[in-house]
Amino acid sequence: MRRSRTLRTRLVLFISVTLAVVCTVMALATVFVQRAYLLGDLDQRVSYAAERGQGGLQRRTGDATDLGFLNERGQAAGTVAARFTDGEIVAAQVVTESGRPQALTAAQIAALDGITADGSLHTRTIPGLGTYRVTAIGGAGTPVLAGLPTHQVDRMINRLVAVEAVIAVVSLVVAGGVSAVVIRRRLRPLGRVAATAAEVSRAPLDRGEVSALTRVPAADTDPGTEPGQVGAALNRLIEHVESSLAQRRRSEERMRRFLADASHELRTPLASIAGYAELMTMDGGSAREIEPALAWRRVSAQSARMTGLVEDLLLLARLDEGRPLQAVEVNLAPLVAEAVWDARAAGGGHDWRLALRVEPSDATVVVDPARIQQVLANLLANARVHTPVGTTVTVVLETTDTHRVIRVRDDGPGIPPALLPTVFERFTRADASRSRGKDTDGGAGLGLAIVAAITEAHGGRIDVRSEPGRTEFTVALPTPAAAPAQR
Template identity: 75%
Template structure:
């Protein structure tokens, strides 16, 4: 602003000076036309209105023949040869020139001719330069004061604006000092609400930092849960394997001893039974490990109604003491893209769970329906005692057992607690979901799978 002001003022002052120089030359030429003096007469400088420092000259054949200047006391002073030489070379065409006249200073001069007497006039630039120099000095002082004031105000404002960022950095440093790699992690500090205004840059940083801390906490909590599940899994797996191994070791020692109170074929049969139980447990664990690794399934189009019907017939043959019912609520074939053997294992596990954990005479209903063109649902419902409310959140976790909370069929060997976990893992691998709802007198497992194509929804009579 100061530079622009100086430049504009300079242009204005020089333009005004040029206009006054031109007016002085025209007045000089007009005054000569009214005078009767000789060729060197410059008496018009005595006229009123000629300011001090006004310079005038006359030409003859392109050379200055007379030149005078108005002094401070109002008189005329003849220019010396050196001073006149500084004015040489100026054409009488009305153009403006800047010349330095010795002992007089810098002048703005012009020469006009035309139909009149050629004459040269000039005015000193000292006043204009003095005004411009003073203006530069004043503007420099104002600009300096303004810059200092702006710098101080900016420093105060910036420091105030950066205070929230400093507090955010302090929170980040406090979180960085927390030993996340060991020990129990307490609640991590958060950026205060006053420093999380999304309308400011510092507030946006605070919001993002809080989101990062939330993510770290949730990741740590999930890691702790995973580690706890892994410890519990290893403990349960060790316990499950220890029982058959202890039986096998005991019977093997018995077969090698001399005590024959138990027939050898019975002891050997028990060894084989415990070996089979241990083999089944290991195979279940391997299956869960493969599913956790995301190994590909052998996918093909499977008729869901046929698969479920076969699983129900198998369950009916294994559990004759239960009342088995099958309801197909579809208008046509229901096709899913799945691994047939694994999907059959899911349905068989659900039916075995209903058979093992309910008393004889329990009604078990299996429903296949298509609530929409893009999904199908298998529901396994029984009217047994139900799953305890405290067990529902973990019913699909590994080694979860009812432990007598639901009546177990007499004479049926205890399970390993992996059946529902395997069913849930296989369902998830197929892009479906397995859910359970239970209360005394009604337990329902719902298996939802995406269909391979569009199917029609209907509700024919139950079969």
């Protein structure tokens, strides 16, 4: 809030200073223009007075010091007149407030020295009388000097300055108050945005469960205003933080589940190996009941199971790290055919069928052949293990403009609907209890996870659709022209 007040104060000061500068410039311009206009009018009257005085002298018969024309009606109070002889002032008078001429003193006459009778206008300060605009004309007539005081012009300009100063002060006060009110109202949404940000910053994002974070109200997210743009940006940031936290929680939950499942899968064969080893080293009846060859076979089987699990985990870890795969241009048709023949040998009780709906020349892809063979083997093993004897398994190879598509379809009982969304997650098995007997063979629930990871590492995609009587896994690998760089 302190920053909001500081911003509001700065804005009010900026507006006030701007208005003060504008008012000052306008006032100065008005004063200068008005002064120039009034002085121009005064100069015209001074020139007219000089011409009038010269005309008056032409009608008079007095001597060279005669200034009797100042007694004529219409002479303004304060008018100064003088006569020249050989460039020197020989007589000078001023019209007093009573309308009678009064001779100027020597000091006052000295203030008029240096003025030539060329009609030019001069500003002189006459002691005791003030500032005057003065001109002298000669020509064919008698040289005459005339002058009028500027105090009326100065008084009018001073009044104008005073009035403009009052108007400027009042305008600044009113504008400053209005600006403060308007700015305060306009910045209220920014204050609420700041309050929302402060509340979010106090949320314990580094620990525990974080509920829905506070959002900026919709009324404060108008994109047509600057505070609204800030509020909308903050809401997007909060949404991003919430999604990141949710993803982090999901990742942590998957990691905990992964560690628990991996520990369980490794503990089972380790416990079996330890048990058989203990029986073989015991003296007594229990040891004699176990044939050494059988014990060694069980130990070897559990060791192989544990080795396979570790290798699968290492493969998934390498794929997660994005380690590069081998990239070789191969033909999928022979790979698919060999995988079907291998599955037929391993599962003779199933009906295995192969449908190559593509020309051999159109079945090339840039892949790691060993990993693609692993994909095919895992899919076919999954169909064999999770369907009863007599199930028909069909493998189809076809092509599109951008992908080579492998479909593994069976007419078995299908995947349970509750299991279908997580079928490609690690340690996902139809056995929801995840418990296996000591002597039960079977996978650890990593086969389909490996299939998905390898397919994605090649820039492809995998999908599954299942219902009773029809389950189909679809693997789409990009054509060589559309294939991205291998990870």
